[in-house]
Amino acid sequence: MTARIQPSILSADFANLQSELERVGTADGVHVDVMDNHFVPNLTFGPRMVEALQRVSALPLDVHLMITDADRWAPGYAELGVFSVTFHAEAAQDPVALARRIRQIGSRVALALKPGTAVDPYLELLPEFDQVLVMTVEPGFGGQAFMADMMPKLRTLRAAAERHGIELWLQVDGGIAPETIGIAAEAGADTFVAGSSVYGAADPDAAIAALRETAAAVHRHG
Numbered sequence: 001m002t003a004r005i006q007p008s009i010l011s012a013d014f015a016n017l018q019s020e021l022e023r024v025g026t027a028d029g030v031h032v033d034v035m036d037n038h039f040v041p042n043l044t045f046g047p048r049m050v051e052a053l054q055r056v057s058a059l060p061l062d063v064h065l066m067i068t069d070a071d072r073w074a075p076g077y078a079e080l081g082v083f084s085v086t087f088h089a090e091a092a093q094d095p096v097a098l099a100r101r102i103r104q105i106g107s108r109v110a111l112a113l114k115p116g117t118a119v120d121p122y123l124e125l126l127p128e129f130d131q132v133l134v135m136t137v138e139p140g141f142g143g144q145a146f147m148a149d150m151m152p153k154l155r156t157l158r159a160a161a162e163r164h165g166i167e168l169w170l171q172v173d174g175g176i177a178p179e180t181i182g183i184a185a186e187a188g189a190d191t192f193v194a195g196s197s198v199y200g201a202a203d204p205d206a207a208i209a210a211l212r213e214t215a216a217a218v219h220r221h222g
């Protein structure tokens with residue numbers, strides 16, 4: 001199992017985003033948190049900023065939409081040519097139709113689940129998705145504590161993906177740091193968002209390497 005590390009630019013310096021992207025050049029992708037002050041009590045940026053990031057980023061963009069009315073707005077992010085578009089299950093009327101539309105436009109598509117959202121209603125829909133994002137904090141802010149009680153969701157999703165015979169990336173977002181990444185890797189996560197623990201480090205690329213090695217070691221040894 002590959003361990004992918006995706007720094008979240010939520011914890012980067014918004015006045016210097018192009019150079020902040022370059023500071024994490026060894027990452028597997030960059031996680032871009034779009035917040036609308038409605039789905040979550042915080043506001044970041046919208047499609048114009050994502051388009052600008054897409055223009056200058058050497059790394060694939062993983063766009064995490066924390067917005068209401070995903071059915072209406074998410075396809076526009078795929079049309080920017082980003083690598084992956086994640087919408088929240090709680091914010092979509094018709095997750096299957098939306099997932100198909102995003103795939104048809106050409107981006108990978110992911111379903112995100114808030115901590116209070118159960119996985120069971122979505123298990124039969126997994127073949128429609130390339131990735132599931134299990135939130136390990138309440139969405140809205142960086143720097144919060146990792147919720148280890150979300151790990152059963154990862155185990156359930158990993159078992160369901162195997163049952164379906166699909167290659168589903170399992171992503172965790174929130175509180176991922178050297179002390180927590182192994183817990184998520186052990187539960188089946190392979191794709192790790194890390195905001196404050198990467199951008200708060202003196203050497204972000206060294207922090208990425210350490211996180212990747214910790215997760216990979218757990219994948220190797222169980």
Ligand SMILES: O=C(CO)[C@H](O)[C@H](O)COP(=O)(O)O
Nearest residue numbers: 139140142143174175195196
């Ligand atoms: O989606 C998010 C918050 O809603 C962020 O991606 C996440 O919180 C990353 O920050 P940190 O690693 O500091 O927890």
Ligand SMILES: [Co+2]
Nearest residue numbers: 033064173193
């Ligand atoms: Co996020």
